[in-house]
Amino acid sequence: MLAGTTTRCHAVTEERNGGLCVCVAGMLVLIFAVSAYGTPLDDYVTAADASYTWGITATDTTTAPGCTLYTVQMTSQTWRDSSEVDHNAWQHYMRICVPNTVTSDKVLLTIGGRDHGFIPTVDTTGTPYYGAVDPNLALATGSVVAAIATVPNQPLQFAGEGFQRYEDAIIAKTGRLFMDGRGGGDPENDYWLALMPMVKSA
Numbered sequence: 768m769l770a771g772t773t774t775r776c777h778a779v780t781e782e783r784n785g786g787l788c789v790c791v792a793g794m795l796v797l798i799f800a801v802s803a804y805g806t807p808l809d810d811y812v813t814a815a816d817a818s819y820t821w822g823i824t825a826t827d828t829t830t831a832p833g834c835t836l837y838t839v840q841m842t843s844q845t846w847r848d849s850s851e852v853d854h855n856a857w858q859h860y861m862r863i864c865v866p867n868t869v870t871s872d873k874v875l876l877t878i879g880g881r882d883h884g885f886i887p888t889v890d891t892t893g894t895p896y897y898g899a900v901d902p903n904l905a906l907a908t909g910s911v912v913a914a915i916a917t918v919p920n921q922p923l924q925f926a927g928e929g930f931q932r933y934e935d936a937i938i939a940k941t942g943r944l945f946m947d948g949r950g951g952g953d954p955e956n957d958y959w960l961a962l963m964p965m966v967k968s969a
Contacts, residue, residue, distance in 0.1 A: 807957035812967045818845040818856055830889055831902030837863040838886060841915075846964040850926060854883065857920040857964055862887040863913040864900045870909030877914045878969050880934060882921060887914035918968045919961050937961050 821841035828835050839861040849855050879887060879898030890899040898914055905912040922931035925940055932940055941961040948956040957963075 808963060808966065811958055811963045816844045818842050821861075831864060831891060831905075833867050833906050834902045835865045835867070836889060836900070836902075837861075837865070839863060843968040844964055846920070847958070852926065853924045854920055854922075857917075857968060858883065859915050859917045859920075859968060860884070860886040861913055861915045862889060862900045863911065864889070864902050864905045865911050866902075866905045866909060868909060869911065871911075874911045874913060875904065875908075876969060877912075878918050879914060879916045880918065880921065881916045883917060885916045887916050915969060919965050920968075 819842060821839055823837050824840050825838035826835065827838075830836055841859050841861060843857045843859060845856050846852075847855050877887075877898060877900070879885075881898065888899045890901045891903070898916060900912050900914045902912070904910075919934065919937050921933050921937060923937055924931045925944075938961050941959050945956060945959040948959065
């Protein structure tokens with residue numbers, strides 16, 4: 768059942784700083800509206816990546832009666848070069864909850880942050896929270912529920928900087944690098960935007 772669950776996902780993301788998100792969203796609209804036949808985001812997300820791997824590290828049939836919980840370790844991609852940023856291999860843990868009876872062809876995917884190595888938790892209290900899988904929701908809807916952590920891959924340290932960046936600081940830094948590289952002839956300059964690997968992660 769797990770291998771066949773590759774249908775459309777509905778992503779729920781953590782609320783971010785409003786002003787920065789509006790600014791970045793506006794910038795992305797301008798960038799990605801350049802072609803009706805494909806955008807840099809389309810190209811980045813659909814490009815093959817030899818580093819993409821995943822594997823099930825744990826299977827649990829006792830924590831959530833009526834469901835099977837899978838812990839998955841995944842490398843979603845390699846973003847930029849290691850000379851430009853550390854941790855350029857984006858590694859994540861996922862938690863996937865599959866009810867014993869699946870009646871829906873849709874999956875609910877929650878996208879969470881946290882640092883390298885964080886494994887999404889399982890919520891059995893009926894009060895779901897950011898970054899967790901909720902077996903009660905899986906049972907009530909007859910659908911697979913999943914969570915992925917470490918989006919963006921963080922913390923990250925960029926070349927020439929002596930400190931680590933998280934979340935909005937990563938987005939701001941990569942937006943600056945993108946703007947600085949405009950018109951420089953680098954065909955992969957658009958790929959500096961951290962929102963691209965964040966989308967591809969999911």
